[in-house]
Amino acid sequence: MRFRMGSSAALIVALATLATGCGGTGSGTAPAKQPTGDSAEKEAGSGSGGPAVDKVDFDTVFDTEERFEQALPDPASMAGWTPRSAGAEIEEAPEPAANCGPDADWYCARIARGEADFEAAGEEAQFDLTAFADKSAAQDACRKEKSWSAKYTKAQVSPIPGVDSYAYYRNAGGLDGLNVFMCTGTVVAQVLLEGEGSTLDPGTAHSLAQLFAPRIHKAAATS
Template sequence: MQLRSGVGSKAAVLVALAALITACGSGADGAGTEKPPTAADTGAGTAASGKPAAGTTDFATVFNTEQRIQSALPDPSQMAEWTPKTGRADIEEQPKSPVECGPDAHWDCTAIADGSAKFEAFGETVIFGIKAYADQKAAHDACGKEAAWSAKYTKANVSPVAGVTSHAYYRNAGSLDGLDLIMCTGTVIAEIRLEGPGSDLNPATAHRMAEGTFVPRIQTAAAAS
């Protein structure tokens, strides 16, 4: 697997995250204080430019550039009470086809790009992750595989996220207990993971960050030219 990374060092990561404030704008006032979407934001359809309207959850936009991946991830202005720690955007130079992956491959085998942004506050960590696929069918198939793969974990009672297919579970990774919220929308699979010694793994926190920050951010990135 060959990757091209859009961020090289921790310093560059923080600069890149900060740059998103200007380059992409902010869809919220900060964690826990997100503005509710307006009717224009939540409407479905296609804009006159041919791009999906902002707020459309079933989009065909392909997230195949570092810029589009980065623009889909929350930036420091949206996470005002949190400290940005790391961020990255990777594009697969040689993505695998479904035939190459085969039916038993891991759910992210056919992903063409991915990225993440990590923030911390008071000992709690939140990681926003995104896996991008070549089209809606590939993303849909990967979503089905992910749901089957994660079914072995304990379900977390996170309320359904409006406009997307979502589920959540508790999982230990790297000796850290965490809550993972998975969301399937358009051509991507998005994930919010809560972890850290200061986290109570509150399902309401994951849901708030999903509906108030992450999903609108992805939708806006999909609608951008």
């Protein structure tokens, strides 16, 4: 998978559609899209919102093309899903954390952002990775996002090993969405399942998040 990097203060620039034959650097393969329905109850477990056990921490700053390319899922790791687009953008002049205000603007102090989108059976799976200059800034962003999202309905997605994870439902633009957020090291990661009239299976969201987290940690450990 090849990325073209942007360099501006604007949001991520849409990039070219991925080819299904792109190579991968990930760990493991995501299962084909899971059915919705009763499996939601099976995934309820202990729920989300609490710290995961054996959390992985790191000081690595995600500010290069290679870091995002390694961390974001690629077609080889997403069996059963059709790739749509992927890319990342480095901020030319990141906003100082001291200038950032409301919880809704939790991403204000980011230094870079990457995204990879896939589609299957009428649903879209979007992987977002928001990078910060250090762990303190990332933790502050995570705290703000948790506070801002508290008004939405909690989704019963089991905790993701190695990260502080939580999940909730949100409807936007006429589409139903299930968001899984993961806070780890210097980044905040999101898996978003979105679809019109979909039941948005928590089991599918959990599987995709379990694919994403190890890729982030592997990218952070790469010299």
